[in-house]
Every structure is written in C-alpha cells, then in structure tokens.
Amino acid sequence: MGIIELKQVDKIYTGAVNTQVLFGIDLVFEEGSCNSIVGTSGSGKSTLLHIIGTLDRPTRGQVLINGQRTDSMDKNQLAELRNETIGFVFQFHHLLPEFTAMENVVIPYLIQKRRLTKEILKRVDELFEMLGISDVKHNPAMKMSGGQQQRTAIARALINNPKIILADEPTGNLDSETAERICKLFREIINRYQTTFIIVTHDYRVAEHTQRIVEIKDGRINTDKSE
Amino acid sequence: MLSFKMAIRFLVYGRTQTILIVIGIAVAISIQVFVGLLINSLQRTLVDRTIGNTSQITITSATDSSTIRSWQDTISDIEKMGIVRAISASASVNAFVQDENRSLPILVRGFNFAAADSILNISDAIYEGSIYRSRREVLVGKDLREELEVNLGDRLVVITPSGSTNTLTISGFYDLGVSSINKTWVITYLETVQKIFDLGDRVTSIEMKVDDVFQADVMANEIQQKLDNEDIKIENWKEQNQELLSGLEGQETSSTIIQVVIILSVIIAISSVLALSVLQKSREIGILKAMGIKDRAASLIFIYQGFLLGLVGSVAGVALGLGLIYAFINFTTSPDGAQLVDLYIGYDFILRSWLIALLASTLAGVIPARKSLTLNPIDVIKEV
Numbered sequence: 001m002g003i004i005e006l007k008q009v010d011k012i013y014t015g016a017v018n019t020q021v022l023f024g025i026d027l028v029f030e031e032g033s034c035n036s037i038v039g040t041s042g043s044g045k046s047t048l049l050h051i052i053g054t055l056d057r058p059t060r061g062q063v064l065i066n067g068q069r070t071d072s073m074d075k076n077q078l079a080e081l082r083n084e085t086i087g088f089v090f091q092f093h094h095l096l097p098e099f100t101a102m103e104n105v106v107i108p109y110l111i112q113k114r115r116l117t118k119e120i121l122k123r124v125d126e127l128f129e130m131l132g133i134s135d136v137k138h139n140p141a142m143k144m145s146g147g148q149q150q151r152t153a154i155a156r157a158l159i160n161n162p163k164i165i166l167a168d169e170p171t172g173n174l175d176s177e178t179a180e181r182i183c184k185l186f187r188e189i190i191n192r193y194q195t196t197f198i199i200v201t202h203d204y205r206v207a208e209h210t211q212r213i214v215e216i217k218d219g220r221i222n223t224d225k226s227e
Numbered sequence: 228m229l230s231f232k233m234a235i236r237f238l239v240y241g242r243t244q245t246i247l248i249v250i251g252i253a254v255a256i257s258i259q260v261f262v263g264l265l266i267n268s269l270q271r272t273l274v275d276r277t278i279g280n281t282s283q284i285t286i287t288s289a290t291d292s293s294t295i296r297s298w299q300d301t302i303s304d305i306e307k308m309g310i311v312r313a314i315s316a317s318a319s320v321n322a323f324v325q326d327e328n329r330s331l332p333i334l335v336r337g338f339n340f341a342a343a344d345s346i347l348n349i350s351d352a353i354y355e356g357s358i359y360r361s362r363r364e365v366l367v368g369k370d371l372r373e374e375l376e377v378n379l380g381d382r383l384v385v386i387t388p389s390g391s392t393n394t395l396t397i398s399g400f401y402d403l404g405v406s407s408i409n410k411t412w413v414i415t416y417l418e419t420v421q422k423i424f425d426l427g428d429r430v431t432s433i434e435m436k437v438d439d440v441f442q443a444d445v446m447a448n449e450i451q452q453k454l455d456n457e458d459i460k461i462e463n464w465k466e467q468n469q470e471l472l473s474g475l476e477g478q479e480t481s482s483t484i485i486q487v488v489i490i491l492s493v494i495i496a497i498s499s500v501l502a503l504s505v506l507q508k509s510r511e512i513g514i515l516k517a518m519g520i521k522d523r524a525a526s527l528i529f530i531y532q533g534f535l536l537g538l539v540g541s542v543a544g545v546a547l548g549l550g551l552i553y554a555f556i557n558f559t560t561s562p563d564g565a566q567l568v569d570l571y572i573g574y575d576f577i578l579r580s581w582l583i584a585l586l587a588s589t590l591a592g593v594i595p596a597r598k599s600l601t602l603n604p605i606d607v608i609k610e611v
C-alpha cells in the first residue's frame with residue numbers, strides 16, 4: 001500500500017460542454033519516493049495533482065491518502081488533512097504579500113496551533129538555513145527575488161513536516177540556473193526529511209531529477225518509468 | 228488567533244482603504260451621536276423651561292367644595308412612597324385687585340414657602356424685594372406690577388368673591404418667565420389665603436415635582452392607587468400638555484429615523500467595502516484554504532475586519548460627535564451670551580450608540596464572510 005493511491009479516477013468538467021480531462025487513472029505512490037508527472041499543456045497533469053492534493057474532487061473513482069478515503073471526508077476534514085499531511089509548492093509562489101518571509105512560512109503551523117514555540121522557531125531557522133534564505137527572513141514577501149520567493153514557498157510547504165510535497169511547475173517561473181538549484185534542493189529535502197515528492201512539470205530536465213516519471217497524455221497514463 | 232492577525236494585517240496592508248472607511252464610519256457615527264444628543268438636549272431644555280418649574284403631578288379636589296381636607300395625611304402618605312422629589316400644598320383662590328377705578332382678576336396663591344420654592348423656584352425669581360415675612364405681605368409678578376404701577380411697600384387691595392376687602396403689603400416682585408403667571412399670581416402664606424377666603428384648614432391643591440418628568444404619568448397612577456380616594460383627582464403634566472408632548476414625540480421619531488438611516492448606511496458602506504475586500508483578497512483566502520485553513524476561520528477574518536473597523540470608527544465617531552455637540556452648544560448663544568440649549572449628555576445613549584455601531588460593523592462583516600465560504604482554492608490557484 002502506498003501513501004497515495006488513485007483508483008479509476010475520472011474528472012469531468014461540466015458546463016455548456018462537458019469536458020473529460022482524466023480517464024480511469026490508477027496510480028500508487030510509495031512513501032518517501034520522488035516522482036514527477038509530465039505532460040504537455042492541457043494533458044490533465046495539473047488537474048491530477050489538484051485531485052491528489054484534495055483541492056479538487058474526482059468525478060468518479062477514489063483517492064486514498066495514508067490509506068484513508070478522501071471522498072467521504074467533508075471540507076473541514078480535507079482542510080485538516082491538507083494542513084497536516086500535504087505541503088504545496090505552486091508555480092507562482094503564492095506568498096501572502098501582507099506578511100514577511102518568516103511569517104509566511106509559519107502560517108500553516110499557525111492554522112492548527114495557537115502560538116509559536118521555541119521548537120518551531122528553531123525549525124524555521126533550520127529551513128531558512130538549508131534553503132539559503134536566512135538573510136531575507138524578515139523581508140516583506142514582495143521584496144525578494146523570484147528564487148528567494150520560491151524557496152520561501154518551499155519552506156512554507158515543509159514547516160508542518162508533511163509526509164507529502166506536491167509541486168506544480170515549481171521551476172516554471174524561474175531561470176534555468178535557479179531552477180536547477182531548486183531541483184537540487186528538492187533532492188536534499190527528500191534525503192533529509194524522507195518526504196514523498198510529486199512534481200508536475202512540462203520540463204523533462206526537471207523530471208530527470210526524480211526516481212519515477214509518469215507521463216500523462218490526453219488524460220491517460222502514457223508511460224510510467226522508474227529508475 | 229490567526230484569523231484576527233490576518234484581519235489586522237489585511238487592514239494595515241490596505242492602509243488607504245482602511246483609513247477612508249474608518250473616516251466614513253467616524254463621520255456617520257459622529258452625526259448620529261450629534262443628532263441624538265442635540266435632540267435630547269433640545270427636548271430636555273424645552274421640557275425644563277416649560278414644565279421644570281411647575282407642578283408635574285397635581286392633586287385637586289373632586290368634590291363640589293373644590294377643597295381638600297386632611298391634606299397633611301395625603302402629603303405624608305405620598306412622601307412615604309418616596310417617588311416624588313418635592314411636594315407642596317397650596318390654597319389658590321380667584322379674586323380681584325382694586326386699582327383706582329378698575330379691578331383686575333388675580334389668583335391669590337398661598338404656599339408654605341420652602342416647600343413651594345423647591346417646585347417653583349420662586350426665590351430665584353424674585354428680582355426686587357424679598358419673600359413675605361408677615362401674614363399680610365405678598366409677592367407680586369412683574370407683569371401685574373407694570374399694570375398696577377406699584378412699588379415695594381405699596382398696598383394691594385384684594386376683593387374676595389364673597390365681596391370682602393383685604394389690604395396686603397407688597398414685599399417683593401418676581402419674574403417666573405411666564406407672562407400669564409406674572410400677571411395673575413399674587414403669592415403669600417398658606418394660612419393667609421385660608422383666612423382671607425374662609426377655607427379653614429383646607430387647601431385647593433397638592434403639587435409635586437418628580438425626578439424623571441417623563442415618568443410623571445406612571446407615578447401619578449401609582450399615587451392614585453395608593454391613595455384610593457374618590458374625593459380627589461390626580462393629573463400630570465403630560466395630560467395637560469398634549470401638544471408639547473406630541474411635538475416632542477415628533478422630534479424623537481425624526482431623530483430615531485435619522486439615526487436608523489445613518490446606522491443602515493454604515494452597515495451598507497462597511498459591507499460593500501468588505502465585500503470588495505473579499506474579491507481583493509480572494510487569492511490570499513484561496514491560498515490559506517489550500518494550506519488547510521477551515522472555512523470558519525477564513526470567514527472570521529472578515530467578521531474581525533468589520534469589528535476592528537467598527538471599533539476604531541465608532542470610538543473616533545463618538546469623540547467627534549461629542550466635540551461637535553460641545554462646539555454647537557457653546558457657539559449657539561442668545562445675544563446676552565446665555566446658551567440657547569442646555570447640554571445633556573446621556574451616557575447610556577452614547578454607550579448604546581457605540582455598541583450599536585460596533586455590532587452593526589461586525590454584522591456588516593457577515594455578508595463578505597459568507598461570500599468567502601464559497602471561495603474554492605482551486606479557482607484561485609488555476610487563475611494565475
């Protein structure tokens with residue numbers, strides 16, 4: 001049993017015209033593994049990631065996280081699951097401009113806890129140190145470079161020590177040098193924290209950093225290769 | 228806690244918008260406080276000046292003799308109830324004053340001076356001479372004095388309805404501010420009136436003053452029930468001043484309408500600004516939801532924003548409103564420098580206005596809070 005299991009997942013967007021973007025997806029991701037989902041624009045890879053991350057619900061089929069079925073959970077249970085188990089890194093860092101880098105990082109922690117402990121502040125320092133952004137810790141979110149913002153978003157995804165990190169085109173908005181550095185960071189994070197990683201990307205160079213590459217084409221699994 | 232922190236940060240980050248809405252709330256609340264206090268002060272000034280120095284509850288006789296027997300017992304019974312501020316018995320009889328070839332109608336009023344003074348405030352109204360010191364002395368009103376062209380120490384020839392003639396000496400002149408009183412009342416000892424008009428130990432009325440004039444009718448009823456005497460009838464100023472009352476009620480209603488409209492506009496203004504803020508902050512709310520914030524906590528951000536805007540705006544508004552009313556009262560004076568309106572600060576009114584403003588602002592946060600519930604993180608994340 002994997003940490004994430006998808007069973008016969010379909011996704012249909014209803015509207016004037018019904019559009020099916022995922023067709024019977026069966027996938028299992030092992031705990032501590034590093035995976036990528038690749039595909040061209042519109043292939044359904046981002047939708048798949050959103051379904052895995054419980055941000056979106058499948059039209060049919062089941063998603064199991066940690067062996068628990070997510071289709072029977074209500075909005076609050078899903079919110080709790082996301083907060084405790086999943087860390088998100090988006091293409092656009094999505095930091096809150098009203099807060100400093102450090103404040104942004106502790107938000108997922110403060111969603112479940114009332115106050116910051118010494119331990120959590122130590123963890124923040126550790127993360128900033130590892131990500132090489134200690135010197136911009138107190139900068140407002142918008143007063144950092146793109147790379148620094150993305151690293152802050154990664155620190156935010158890691159703060160609650162989640163079992164799963166979902167990254168949607170995390171390097172899509174960065175220059176190739178910074179993107180390369182971010183990829184190396186991901187590997188270091190996997191080694192250090194034993195986190196399950198799923199990266200969605202259209203860039204095969206980024207995917208090559210992972211142990212397993214799942215290729216999605218027209219809403220179906222085209223290839224599924226492991227190292 | 229996080230929701231509260233978020234609310235503060237969102238407000239501080241959107242500084243200009245926050246300041247504008249706070250000013251908007253403050254101005255609206257200040258007008259509401261100003262109008263409320265002004266109307267209240269006007270009403271109280273009007274009531275004070277109209278009925279402040281008159282009897283507010285009056286007992287008269289329901290018998291043919293028009294006089295009240297054993298009035299001392301009645302006064303003592305009412306005093307025991309402890310609901311009136313001052314009480315005084317009076318013997319008042321219509322008579323004529325002889326002036327050369329003509330006779331003028333007057334009302335000779337006999338009081339126990341100390342008791343009557345606490346109702347009518349006569350001592351302050353005496354502008355020349357002093358109160359009566361002997362049984363044959365009287366006080367005469369300003370208008371009657373001008374009519375008769377008399378001075379201190381002059382004699383007044385009073386003719387009773389039965390035709391007997393009595394000569395009294397003028398010890399002082401008063402001005403109670405009401406022409407009809409100044410023209411007719413001739414004031415003296417209770418015993419003098421009882422003697423001149425053969426009333427024995429009886430009086431014609433018992434007059435009372437209460438602390439809350441607007442409760443006079445309720446108190447009059449209580450007294451009626453307590454005394455349970457068919458020989459007397461009890462009236463209060465409200466029955467005798469229906470027109471004044473309906474005028475006051477009209478003022479009160481218009482004041483309430485203005486205040487309600489102001490509060491409504493505050494609610495609508497805050498709601499619309501916060502609803503706009505949900506749109507502006509939908510990205511942030513979406514991200515927070517993706518990170519696992521629950522709907523309730525996310526919507527609380529907007530309730531807190533409404534509360535905080537209301538808190539700052541209403542405190543500033545109350546302060547501004549008080550400043551306005553002080554300025555208004557001090558600047559509107561009569562030519563001799565006296566204030567036209569006496570200021571009455573109703574602290575319970577201010578507290579109520581403040582609490583309503585705070586509650587209204589917090590409630591105004593409910594609409595955007597509900598709107599935020601429908602916000603789906605996936606829409607925000609996809610959008611960018």
